[in-house]
Amino acid sequence: MLWIIIALMVFIIQIASIIIVEYRRPNKAVTWLIVLFIFPLLGFFLYYFLAKEYSCQRTLRRKNNRHWKQFKADLINRCNRRITKDMPEANVWRENIMHASLKNITSVPITACNEVTVYTEGEEAYESMLESIAAAKHHIHIEFYIIRDDYLGTRFKQLLIRKAREGIKVRLLYDGIGSRLLGKVFLQQLRDAGVETGCFFPPLVTFFDKRINYRNHRKIVVVDGKIGFFGGLNIGDEYVGKDPKFGYWRDTHFCLTGDAVLWIQYTFLTDWYLVKEQTITDSVYYPIQECPGKELVQIVKSGPDETILELIFSIIVTAKKRIYIETPYFIPDPGVLLALKTAVISGIDVRVIIPAVPDKKLIYNASLSYVQELLQAGVRFYCYQKGFIHAKVIISDNLACSGSANMDMRSFCGQFELNAVFFDGKVVDRLVQDFYRDLSTSNEILLSEFEKRSRIQKTKEVFARLLSPLF
Structure with missing residues (x-):
């Protein structure tokens, strides 16, 4: 008793x-x-x-981060000086509520004079990355959630080794869980050639420190501080369609030149500081950008205490005509769920593309648990049929947000992500075209058919949804 x-x-x-x-x-x-x-x-x-709440800012303060705070302020002033009064960009914040919200929600300013290239397939994006790395003159910074020791991974490894032996400074960051299968031999070969490597939250150490649930999901390549890549692609053969289960892999990745690269660089070097405790703010890593482009870009750096949720919510609630979403995982929080329902009730065209074939069944079932509820409200859902869709894109009227963050709770609040907001221009037009092309190879989910799924499937969805706040 x-x-x-x-x-x-x-x-x-x-x-x-x-x-x-x-x-x-x-x-x-x-x-x-x-x-x-x-x-x-x-x-x-x-x-x-x-479940321990992790604060990156507290960690930085504990490591005496006054230098980074001042450096960030100087970098913001430098970018703001590039926007002169006679440029249309000078008034962009006053044009509508969305732009004002972006100014207050994010800690990074809008940048002008950028040129953006959009990639929808891995092979083209990787070739561009490898070409830029091969042409590096001073430094190469690489950070990925997943790096695999396969054909593609070997190509990157060999090129990095070659550049390091040429005297180029090469720094590589990888996530401890995402790259848990990366062998010691792979990493040792890089180190032997002079490549500096760092593991973001090693599994064993962070498990006992209660941080294992916080992962670095960013995908970054910066070359000489002048060219920056980011988006949804990791380094692995499946991202070029070589996985027999998924076949064709549809993703969205970007190459940037211009002032926005400074903030991709800043993101990498603050991550490097967290892992290696090395402060790198030399001017050679933040060169004057000579890009003639005119695109407006705002880099969005998010993490456990710098979430992207408020940004996504604002993008949705300020839409007037259309909201287009592409995501491999669809697990909205209650606020985003209500915002989508309210938008479609208001007559806004709301469409969501998700995969037809899941890569994680539990998360996919959780996603499906939200589909019927939103279908009943009037949201239109589509299943991508050509292969696996890993693109993470939100289009709201003439503004778009894309990068590494999924539409799920982990990306909202628990992972280190890197996105960008693109304003009215050729980049948004290109992302809209890509969305319509993906619609043409997708099957619409009809409410009448979706309601006929089996009781077993519905039970799986209920159970998955109960656990969805942990995903």
Whole structure:
């Protein structure tokens, strides 16, 4: 009898602990309570090690980050000086509510004088990256969530080794979980050639430090501080369509020249500082940009304490005509869910493209649990049929946001991401064209047909949705 009372008291303490810590995030609290009820001891063990709130800013302050704060302010002033009063860009913030929101939500300013290239297939994007790396004169900075030791990974490795031996400074960051299969030999060969490497949150260390649930999902290449790549592509053969399960791989990646590259560089070097504790702010890494382009770009650097959720919400609620979304994972938070419903009720054209074949079944079932609810509201959903769609794009009227962030809770609040906002211009037009082309190879999900799915499938969706705040 005493053991029962003790066990009950321990269980009550565990419940109370979760409620006290997570009271500001009720959806997450309910999810962890469900896990706790299903797995009484294991559930709290997982919660203790996986649910700790992580603050990048506190970590930086603990490492005496005054230098970075001042450097960022100087960089902002430098970019603002490039926007003169006679340029249309000078008044962009006053044009509408969306632009004003972007100014206040993000910590990085809009940049002018950019030129943007959009890639929709991995092969073309990788060839452009490799060509730029091969032409590097001073430094190469690379950061990816996933790096594989396969044919494509070997091409990158060999080129980086060659450039390092030529005397070019090469720095490589990889995520500890995303690149967990990357062998020691692969990394040692890079180090032996002079490439500096860093692991963002090694699994074992961060597990005991309760940070394993926070991953670096960014995909960055910066060459000589003048050319920047980012988007949805990692380094692996599947991203060029060589995975027999998925076949053709549809993604969206970008190449930038211009002032926006300074902020991609800033993102990489602050990550490098977190991992290696090396402060790198020399002017040679932030050269004067001589790009003649006219595109407006705002880099959006997000993480556990610098979330992208407010930005996505603002993009949706300020739309007047259209909201187009492409995402491999669709798990909106309650605010975004309500915003999409409100938009379509207001007569806005809201369309969402998701994969027809999932790569993660549990997350896919969670995504489907939201489909019926939004179909009933009037949102139109499409399943991409040509292969696997990994593009992460949101188009709102004449503005677009794209990069590494998915439309799910992990990208909203738990992962380090890098996106960009593109304003009215050729980039937005190109992304709209890509969206319509993807629609032509997608099948629309009809509510009448979707409601006929089996009870087993519906049960899977209910269970997955209950766990979705953890995804």
